[in-house]
Amino acid sequence: MNQLNVASLGDSGAEQHRAALAYVAEAFAEAILAGIESDSFAHAALSAALRELVATYGEEAIAAFAETLPGRLRSGEFTTGLRH
Numbered sequence: 001m002n003q004l005n006v007a008s009l010g011d012s013g014a015e016q017h018r019a020a021l022a023y024v025a026e027a028f029a030e031a032i033l034a035g036i037e038s039d040s041f042a043h044a045a046l047s048a049a050l051r052e053l054v055a056t057y058g059e060e061a062i063a064a065f066a067e068t069l070p071g072r073l074r075s076g077e078f079t080t081g082l083r084h
């Protein structure tokens with residue numbers, strides 16, 4: 001089983017990660033233009049992402065990954081604008 005760790009991606013993996021994020025950002029923009037609220041799209045995107053990750057890595061690996069999210073969120077890893 002592959003280890004799920006974005007931080008350890010090599011150069012080619014990091015480039016794929018950046019390209020994938022660009023596709024996701026574009027999908028968000030298209031959904032908003034179509035009248036879908038961004039939080040609804042975000043929830044759907046998270047559900048789709050988790051399903052794909054579970055299919056690839058299994059439930060236990062993704063549960064362990066999800067347990068790391070509170071600390072990563074609080075440290076600002078996913079913050080793009082001003083922090084509240």
